[in-house]
Amino acid sequence: QTTTPQATVNGQVVSWLLTSIPGSDVVTMTISALVSTEVPWNTTLDNTAWISAPNGYSTPSNTVQISTADEPVLTISKIVDKSVAFQSDxxxxxxxxxxxxxxxxxxTIMRDVLPPFSQFYSNTGTATLAAGELIWNLGTLASGSEISETVKVVLNSTIPANTELWNEGNIINVLNLADTSRVMTMVNPTGVAFAIIVDATPTHIPGDGIATSLITATVTDVAGDPVPDGTEVTLSTDLGFFVSQTSVVRTTLDGQVVDTLRAEYPNSPNVNPETAGQWPTATVTGQTLALNNVMISDDAPVVFYPASIQGWIMDHGTSELVSGGTSTVKNSQNELIWTSATNTQGKYDNPIPGDDTYTVTNAFHDAFGRSVSTVNSIPVTIPESGYLGPITNFSSITGTLLISGQPITTAGHSVYLTNTTTGQVIDSTLTSVRGKYAFNNLSAGNYTVYGVYQAANSLRVGSEAVPSLQSGYWEMNVNVDLNTVQVPFTKTSSSPNYISGDIAEFNITLSNPSNIALTNVVVTDPLPTELTFDHASGTGQLQGNSVVWNLGT
Structure with a gap:
């Protein structure tokens, strides 16, 4: 296509005439060439240059190899959700x-030809429907692109029995790269298919494995629309029985069917704890009497387990139970067992499958919008009966140390938990980031939380009473405001007058006005240059020109 410098082109040969090459000089020539469209994919092309001189000198250059790219691949594949379908399915x-x-x-254009005896219902992506064909204009696809779309159709009620329904999709681009994929569904003439969506409350049942659960079924046609109100429906289940003892239930508004299931664990009440963790579910099958057709079976999520870890979360600052808190249970292998949210009464309920030591992490936001979390370790042993029921053995007090309503910004400050009645310190801990603290595994009682903030020239102390921590698994959030405390500190002299050579005595007195011990207390007394240190009481030692007492606590 081009050369630098100008060259003579004769067919496939490009020549440069160099009249002279100065000594030690370097001459560079450039040529650009178009790869022919007839060259196959993944082909290696060799190129070699020659130099010749009038004295007969002639020698080739090294050979440069280039390769054409691998052949591009444009593919399409299809799957269908049913290998056998019903009329109106x-x-x-x-x-x-x-x-x-x-x-x-x-x-790039992708097409899908709808099968015969069907009506288009919906599709994903942006496509146009024309003459029974869906067309997606995909435009430009970069290498490595993957596209996935779905098409939903409804079969006619008059479709002949044993019909083979073929569906074909294809894709093509501007270079005529193309691919086709086909799938087939066989029509079964046994009846019209209906969908049934089953839900249950409660979704999990602890205790002896026998419980009453409300079953709500939404009966729809194949297009997802509710069947007419008053449609007669019967429900049957492989697990337990319906309390109503009626054989027919009529649909109400929006195709709703409501019945009460007396669900039972298959081996109730003598269940093996090792199999209790399998959590069986009730399968509900429906039948509409008017059309005499069997609906699709669905699972009602009624599950059984031998025990549950339950608890409540309360914000002590507002005296309100916290809804929307999160409780997570993991087993000793750090595998997630269950996650639940507290209800409007601040309660959570986490099922557990058997013996283990479980880690329960509860997280919520206090009245200030700050995140608070606690972690408890709970060993569980299921008795021989196979059922343990609710576990409510532990409680926690968590919170934040505040200065002027804001969390302290550094970690490592002391927090003490005392028995309000006796004043005895039950436990102590240090704050984590942003002033958070937690006391776990507490029994019922009246507690007081003390917080201490010590800085170079600042001492702040605060307390908050926590009356009547209840039995059970409670998470109580208690924020403690810290206020500045002045330590009474005086220094006196044994005598107002001394003469040269006398021993002068000074008395230093300080006290702790708070209910919590102060730690790392250091008293420093710089001596005037006119005085020479003689001795000091207690742990006082001369350091430089000052007497220093490391009082500790």
């Missing part, structure tokens, strides 16, 4: 396409 097709190549795939 719903089919969902998933179409996956991918592209890999040296350059982008331009003007």
């Amino acid at each position: 719903t089919l969902v097709y998933t179409i996956a396409a991918s592209y890999n190549g040296y350059f982008a795939s331009e003007n």
Whole structure:
């Protein structure tokens, strides 16, 4: 295509005439060439230059090799959610396409031809429907692109029995790279398919494995629309029985069917704790009497387990139970067992499958919007009966140390928990980041939380009473405001008058006005240059020109 400097082109040969090359000089020539469209993919091309002189000198250069790119690949694949379908059934097709190549795939178009005897219902992505064909204009696809879309169709009620329904998808781009994929569904003529969506309250049942659970079923047609109000429906289950003892339930508004299931664990009441963790679910099957067709079975999430860890979260500052807090249970292998949120009464309920030591982490936000969390370790042993029921053995007090309503910004400050009645210190800890603290595994009682903030020239102390911590698993959030404390500190002399050579005595007195011990207390007394140190009481020692007492606590 181009040369630098100008060259003579004769067919496939490019020549430069160099009249002279000065000694020790370097001459560079450049040529650009177009790779022919007829060159196959993944082909190696060799290129060698020659130099010749009038004296007969002739020699080749080294050979340079270039390769054409690997052949680009544009593929499509399809799957369908049912290999056998009913009349009036719903089919969902998933179409996956991918592209890999040296350059982008331009003007890429993906098509899906709807199967016969069907009506289009919905699709994902941006597509147009014309003459029974969905078309996605994918445009430019970079190498490595993957596309996935779905198409939902509803089969006609008059579709012949044993019909093979073929569905085809294809993809093509501007270079005519293309691929096609087909899937087939067989039509079964046994009846019209209905969908049934089953829910249950409660979703998990502790204790003896026998409990009453409200079953709500939403009965819809294949397009997802509720069946007409008053449709007669019967429900059956492989687990327990329906309390109503009626054979027919009528749908109400929006196709709702409500019944009460007396669910039972299959081996109740003598369940093996090792199998209790399998948490069986009740399978509910429905039938609409008017059409005499069997609906799709669905699982009602009624599960059974031998025990649960329950508790409550309360914000002591507002005296309100915390809803929306998060409780997470992990086993001794750090595997997640259950996560639940506190309800409007501040209660959480976490099922556990058997013997183990569980770690319970509870997190919530206090009245100031700050995150508070606690961690408890709870050993659990299931008795021979196979059921333990609710576990409510531990409680916690958590909170934040505040200065002027804001969390302290440094960690490592002392927090003490005392028995309010006796004044005895029950436990102590240090704050973590932003003044957080936690006391766990507490029994019922009246407590007081003390916080101490000590800095170079500042002492702040605060306390907050926590009356009537209840039995059970309570998380009580207690924030403590810290106020400045002045330590009474005086120095006196034994005599107002001394003469040269006398021993002068000074008395230093200080006291702790708070209810909590002060730590790392140091008293320093700088001596005037006119005085020479003689002795000091207690731990006083001369350091430089000052007497220093390290009082500790």
